[in-house]
Amino acid sequence: MRLTIDTAKCSGHARCWEAAPEVFDIDDNGYALPLDREVSEPVDAAVRAGVAACPERAITLS
Ligand code: SF4
Structure with missing residues (x-):
């Protein structure tokens, strides 16, 4: 499966990073950094x- 972030939709809540800091990165203002990668199943x-x-x-x- 593919995990992507549409940074144009990101509003800087930083909730993704709070939920999974080992997966998601944010900038100093709480906006998600671009992400586009394969994730294995499960x-x-x-x-x-x-x-x-x-x-x-x-x-x-x-
Ligand atoms: S920082 Fe993460 S949770 Fe917040 S809008 Fe952007 S992608 Fe969504």
Whole structure:
């Protein structure tokens, strides 16, 4: 599966990073840094937590 962040939708809540700091990175203002990578299945719980934490639906797992 592929994990991506649409940084144009990101509003800087930093919730993805709070949920899974080992997966997501943010800048000094709380905005997610670009991310586009493969994730193996079964998808790690931390990845799913980060995706679910985003109120802007900026993170996609497809
Ligand atoms: S939770 Fe969503 S809106 Fe907030 S920093 Fe992460 S990607 Fe951006």
